[in-house]
């Protein structure tokens with residue numbers, strides 16, 4: 190039997206592309222997963238009935254912190270745990286999606302001569318993938334420009350691996366779940382898989398004005414549901430949405446989102462006009478700003494930087510996006526998004542046959 194081990198975690202963006210590829214592999218494949226003990230990947234993968242191994246994982250930081258020392262030990266521990274799992278499982282190939290937990294896994298795979306395929310979702314590679322690339326043989330990117338960071342001869346621009354079931358929702362089911370009307374436009378707010386407190390605050394401050402025009406679905410992240418707003422007319426909150434997301438997307442007319450690569454490629458594939466409010470440089474390496482700028486340049490999105498986020502600017506941008514929605518939809522329609530999943534699956538098949 191052909192065997193592949195997937196790895197990736199820390200946030201859903203490092204897991205959902207793995208899920209997309211797993212769903213496309215036929216029954217001739219045996220699949221297992223290595224992630225951290227407590228990350229979101231554990232829940233998302235176990236829900237899909239895939240064999241899951243947790244290993245120790247440490248955060249890799251670019252700055253001085255006392256935890257760097259203890260985390261180095263955790264990474265080393267993770268390496269030996271991963272090696273033991275890989276020796277027992279003997280996969281033909283490891284597929285790595287990024288996130289800190291993947292570094293010891295790909296290092297262990299490389300030490301055992303197991304080929305590693307690696308996918309980078311963001312416009313510029315994160316620290317984990319910058320380290321992991323030294324242990325990988327084959328590279329994939331979502332953005333064309335990102336290929337420059339990897340060896341030319343073994344890198345392919347494939348786009349983002351999107352879960353096939355995200356395309357199978359129905360508007361009818363979405364309306365049923367939300368109890369919304371089919372007459373009014375629906376705005377979906379998605380602040381990244383872990384939520385975005387700044388976006389949550391801004392949306393709630395603008396809620397009375399927003400609900401005069403739109404019905405609002407707000408995915409606000411774990412622990413961020415506001416109980417005082419439960420039952421408010423035209424407003425539905427969710428911490429995180431699993432398989433029902435496809436239905437909510439089918440009834441969505443426009444979206445306000447963080448600049449996480451997977452989310453914005455999904456909206457592009459579904460032709461949903463988007464206003465991106467990227468995670469600012471003060472809280473990140475600025476990758477979401479680059480993701481967003483690339484989408485704005487291509488005419489797929491508009492962008493509002495967090496430092497300019499106020500109730501007024503938010504309302505103005507949302508109305509302008511809605512007024513110009515047809516233009517965005519036509520540009521996204523013409524973009525001809527590539528089929529990342531098929532390309533990666535073909536390569537995995539070929540790897541096992543060689």
Ligand SMILES: CC(=O)N[C@H]1[C@@H](OP(=O)(O)OP(=O)(O)OC[C@H]2O[C@@H](n3ccc(=O)[nH]c3=O)[C@H](O)[C@@H]2O)O[C@H](CO)[C@@H](O)[C@@H]1O
Nearest residue numbers: 200201202205310381382383408429430448449450451452
């Ligand atoms: C804070 C942080 O470090 N964010 C990073 C993280 O974002 P994050 O984890 O938010 O990742 P993305 O926005 O790329 O992807 C989120 C994924 O979760 C799914 N989803 C989300 C909410 C929900 O309720 N249900 C659901 O299924 C989305 O459909 C998508 O597939 O990884 C991305 C991909 O490397 C990066 O671009 C982001 O900068």
